[in-house]
Amino acid sequence: MDSRQLFRHSLSSEVISFKAAATAAGASAWSQLPASVKLNLGNSPDSPFSTPLDCDAFPAPSTTTQDRHSISPPEPTDSKALRQIETMLMAPDNEAAAAATTTTSSRRHDADADADADDNLRSRKRQRAGPEVKRLLLSCAEALAEDRAAKFKGLAQETREVVSITGEPLQRLGAYMLEGLVARQEASGATIYRALRCEGRDLLSHMQILYDICPYFKFGYMAANGAIAEAVRHDDRVHIVDFQIAQGTQWVTLLQALAARPGGPPRVRITGLVDDDGGPVAERLAAVSRRFRIPVEFRPVGAAAQDVTPAMLDVREGEALAVSFTLQLHHTPDESVEVGNPRDGLLRMVKGLGPRVVTLVEQESNTNTTPFLTRFAEALDYYAAMFESIEVALPRGSGERIGVEQQCLARDIVNVVACEGRERVERHELLGKWRSRLGMAGFRPYPLSRYVNEVIRGLLGAYSGNYRLREEDGAVLLGWKQRDLISASAWH
Structure with a gap:
């Protein structure tokens, strides 16, 4: 031969x-996860990393290629849940979902009104996506590099209005890039990077999904x-x-x-x-x-x-x-x-x-010795392509997709953007x-x-x-x- x-x-x-x-290993690993694995990083009140991470909120990875490659829109119940996590990293736990199904008619009416408001918010975000997200992120990085704290704070708040972990690829990436900038300002990048380290079994499940798609x-x-x-x-x-x-x-x-x-x-x-x-x-x-x-x-x-x-x-x-x-x-x-x-x-x-x-x-990617602003722009360009490639394989409302983007990509993004010296290991x-x-x-x-x-x-x-x-x-x-x-x- x-x-x-x-x-x-x-x-x-x-x-x-x-x-x-x-x-098989991924499916087995998923079944062996603790009943509730929660992560609270306490970075910023608006941060996607500040929300408790509940692995049970996501379905176990599909075990067939057909299921894994499905690009069908989320079911109505999934859409309702996603409305509640627009600024969260993970979906609510099972008890919260069960409680939501037993609300009174008046509370359902209120929830529907809130959902309509959330739909309007997402619509406005979509209208300002793409170039606007990129412009704001680069402006935030520039303000941070120039040590202009007040300007950065205002730009960061404006950027939060146009990014979303359930939106378009650049909006999803923007949510993590922004939190990397906030972590850099607060000198908390290394702490977040360590806290985002996924357990081996959990990481295997997410990596298997990325391998498939x-x-x-x-x-x-x-x-x-x-x-x-x-x-x-x-x-x-x-x-x-x-x-x-x-x-x-x-x-x-x-x-x-x-x-x-x-x-x-x-x-x-x-x-x-x-x-x-x-x-x-x-x-x-x-x-x-x-x-x-x-x-x-x-x-x-x-x-x-x-x-x-x-x-x-x-x-x-x-x-x-x-x-x-x-x-x-x-x-x-x-x-x-x-x-x-x-x-x-x-x-x-x-x-x-x-x-x-x-x-x-x-x-x-060139993120080793380049100055901060150049490195940030390079990371933005590199990961924008990565997030866009995931877009063609998994629907935006997919919990698997959020898990893959957080566990396989967001951790590296935070390290590249927020850390320096020995703490920056993604070089x-x-x-x-x-x-x-x-x-x-x-x-x-x-x-x-x-x-x-x-x-x-x-x-x-x-x-x-x-x-x-x-x-x-x-x-x-x-x-x-x-x-x-x-x-x-x-x-x-």
Whole structure:
């Protein structure tokens, strides 16, 4: 089986095998959530982050693609609930919903009147959406940068009148960008960033939804796995080091493909950085090993990427070493944060291990060392494209959509906008800068296969015609309309 056949086999089961593992895990995780998980950040009375977060208010993620991709309008009961959370982040809990159904006729009349008023408010907001939201947000950021507190307060109040977490994409994004600005003024960004950290099981559910509705993760996984499959196609012993293994789902299809090699599967060791004991990852990889009859050994490493040493990774002679950095390396501080420059130091350490291939998947955004105003405008442009791409997949009234936008995107937005120094850990760089760093560490480009790129291009067609794939010097970039969002490259 040559590299093309190997990767074709992997891609043919990409959706099925991932969903069989991750969707089941997501549904199971949802059922294990506490009865009521509440979050009260106490930032601002009007903040979407100041509302108690009740996970029970949202339905469990759908377990079928048909349900997940439904773009039908919300049911009337959902619409009524959404009227009550125009300035909230989450829907009311089940007891409140039940109580609402037993109100007297007079109270229903009052509620209908309030609903009509809310409809009028939303209508006015829609009329001022788009360019008006962007103009106000940039004016707020400028006032804050100039330390003009009174002007910022007035502009922030005006901006609150045109943003909404249930509105158009730019209105939804604007609600989170505004709260990032408020948090920056109040020096509470780091506190909010930590408080918004979602429990692993809850986050898995939201990430699974994002995986289903947008191609970002699939793109990164396919590109990285394609490069690794090509690099180790003749090896009998393979060692994968994953600096952000998460749930280990990236490796399911690659292992399945390696197991189907005509000469028999290689022995595979996977070393992954974990936040816990790595138990769920070990169970998943063990199940894959049994099902596809491929020897897999998993070893968790509980350390931050910048603290990893060669001894922790147990690299052995005679193994083909593949190293994966998937949406992780931007979290490692660079020379602008620490004199020792851990980011470049990590790359030099990895180069010293003699890897067969290193894969890098990162957000294509310049928010690392740029001044605040430039960084804010860049973040606004980048996340506007992200929010717009979600718009075509989930209806505006969807609780799943609000959950995805808050848990998968809003936390990063707050960190980029509100934090500085060591507290700002979301430090994205453009592909050109990553090229420079990897080149200085001694790496050379390992061009991604044109066949792999064409398969990915075909995948995008199943989502929206607004997604595009661009090749650049052996790397590939996934974009929405004219905005690049994710880059994938390989090195050796």
